[in-house]
Amino acid sequence: MIFLPELILLGLALLILTYDFVKIIPSRRLLVAVTLGGLALSFLSVFLPFLTESASAGSFLSNMYLVDSFSIIFKTLFLLVGLLVVVLNYDFFASAVKKHEGEFYFLLLTSLLGLILMVSSPNLLMIYLGMETVSFTSYLLVGWQKSVQRSSEASLKYFLFGALASAIFLYGVSFFYGLNGTLDLSRVAAMNIVSPAGFLSILLILFGFGFKIAMAPMQFWCPDVYEGAPTPITAYLSVAPKAAGFAVILRLLTLLNIDLVTLLALLSAVTMTIGNLAALRQRNIKRLLAYSSIAQAGYILIGLVSPELGYSAVIFYLIVYTLANLGAFAAVIYLAEKLGSEDIESYSGFARRSPVMAFAFAVFFLSLIGIPPLAGFIGKFLLFKAAVGAGFLWLAIVGVVNSVVSVYYYMNVMQIMYFRNGDESAVKIPAFISLAIWVCLAGVVALGVFPNILF
């Protein structure tokens, strides 16, 4: 009962792999339907313990696996992302990738399981294995469009950077083990990070995860990989591993009880400034969203400076960011298919062709900027408030200035959609894409108006 969501996910992944192998009834629709059904089942089973009121929290398998409210929040988020990505992938795959769909979903589901393992363990070994499961599957999924050179190039780049990040992380872990004699974070009462070895250990571990969340100075892979990957996978990479990386950093900070606020504040300021400044010059929408996601990682890092207020703000903002970013990518997938281009200029006058789509796009961008009454505003407000509360007024100011800078590039896309002239024939939005957009839209607006439903 306790491991039901994980077991359903694992069973589903193996089922999809076998189905693709045997193909008794070769049907794309059936494959996607089974994937979606299984994911939905796994998603619902996360809430099962709440209904039966059975005791389900605790640690299992020699403290390798934790079930607590923290991991349940992230599990829910990842499974939701999984559902939305499969939905987004349906039309995209038919038109752009076409081949090996069963293996594609198998890897996606394995990747989701890796994310869940990553956030559910207090043991660095399990965290590493979860991270590698996510990484390996991501490298492969990024390169899935073999006929597209950019896709293969992105995959190779991601792999090389990822291998480096893993090595850095493991080096830090080896120091950690040498100092503490255990890999279990919960068994280390208080870690001495004033000693050079302790500091080096935590620094290397942090940078290893910095790769996953695209934190400076580990952000170089981001634009190329986002541009080259199949767009649903870009959407997935921009939200899920990022959330998992933040979850692990939160766990590290709370379990080890260490004080890294000055370092994190600096990294946060640098990350958001790099992301925003680079985004200003982008002409390709996927590259723009890549730099935007680096900047967003910078905002989220702000919350880490304040354990009291910031940690819950980080989780809130991660959820909001996930919904807004997935929504924006849903629109990008649709537009790329309709217009045959990922160039921002090609969006000219799209608002007249599909007012609903343009409006949804605008709402997601406004939420990423942080305009009330959308959820992005509440999220940013909580993050900045946490920074001020922890005595980092300068960081809050840097954050606000960066948000103002970001208005330019987000608004530029909207301005092109709304105020330029282009083709005016009306278009129809496929059901799956519009379903994903409506779900994200509902989430972004609802969390903006009633943020209390999460707390």
Added chain:
Amino acid sequence: MIYVLAAILLISAFLTVTLKNIFHCALALAVALLTLAGFYFYLDAPFVGVMQLIIYVGAIMILIIFAIMLTTRVGDRLLSAANHQVMPSLLAVIVFVLFGIAAIRKLDLVAKAGKMSDPIAGLGRELLTTYLLPFEVISLLLLAALVGAVVIARKD
């Protein structure tokens, strides 16, 4: 003894990245991996040492050498593996080494692991008790990597 091993390891690792002939690079890498196995034996971890010999020196090196022999001819045009970023990388290495020395010099390593009377049996027991979950997760990871690698490498 350990300083001799360390010297051999550093020199062979340096040669691996600086030699121009890729076959010579592979040989230097083999020496580096062998020396690393020597480290494990020296540090009282014979099981890890044997594994290093079997997996890295035995299997992976052979694969690398096969790959080189199948793709290039020894004595083909020589490509330098280095780029022109010598100064920045030198700077990074120096900073990192200095920091590393500072970190290790005052290091008070905890020897909590203790010595096992029968390391291999103990390892087996640990793998199927304490480390059961990681052990199982690795199999999933390998399955995913294998399936993905086949799809990526296959000709459509």
